[in-house]
Amino acid sequence: MHVYEGYETIKITREGKIITITLNRPEVMNATNPQMHQELERAFPEIGRDPDCNVVILTGEGRCFSAGGDIVDMRDRLDDHVRWLEAMREARAILYNVVDLPQPLICKVNGAATGLGSTLALFSDIIVAKDTAKIADTHVNVGLVAGDGGAVIWPAIIGHARAKLYLLTGKPITGKEAAEIGLITEAVPAEALDARVQEIAETIAALPAVAVKLTKKSINMDLRQKLDTMIEAHLGYETMSHLSLDHREAINAFADKRTPVFTGK
DSSP: OOOOOSOSSEEEEEETTEEEEEEOOGGGTTOBOHHHHHHHHHHHHHHHTOTTOSEEEEEESTTOSBOOBOHHHHHHTTTOHHHHHHHHHHHHHHHHHHHHOSSOEEEEEOSOEETHHHHHHHHSSEEEEETTOEEEOOGGGGTOOOTTTHHHHHHHHHOHHHHHHHHHHOOOEEHHHHHHTTSSSEEEOHHHHHHHHHHHHHHHHTSOHHHHHHHHHHHHHHHHHHHHHHHHHHHHHHHHHHTSHHHHHHHHHHHHTSOOOOOOO
């Protein structure tokens, strides 16, 4: 049986045919940094090759799913454009690796899912959230385009009219509200979350694996086609916004705990 080694910012555990990936930086609300980016890029293909895994759960350690990008790390790397381009390549790979993961991916949204955290959740096959969890793509709030998947997945799920409201404002939506508009699969009270996700995972894990995997692949053909036609441009637009003065101001203001002053440049 395959053993998962060399991961520090994520935990990979096994229970029968179910593997759980846990984002594991609880001290910063599971915000992503370069190491987590790289470990996520590696993890999905490695799990996809595991013959003893029929279903995967993705969740966060502690009280949060993921707060998105680590703002302090982002400020430290504002002028490291080589690292930025590496991050864009990794983001692209993570999205494709999630969509191409043979096993169904269930996201257990145990708390806030922000920025890339919301993207990881929404690209999953089944999304079960705590009813009070806040889901938001806040790229615009830090002067960035939601280019690493948000501008693909929100309209794909809830249509352009609703998606534009959330992507253009960074407005959060609760798990309960997200389930009501079809953004996620289900929302449940906090005390019921673990049991509900386990129930779904065990149901899928007991089914014929080949049929389940190929059904997922069939459904995801449309989403993969959207990635093929959009993602390069979206990442390019996000890179353009990364070079803007407003992005720099947003990051510095957040780190300094002050109100940003935007100039439109």
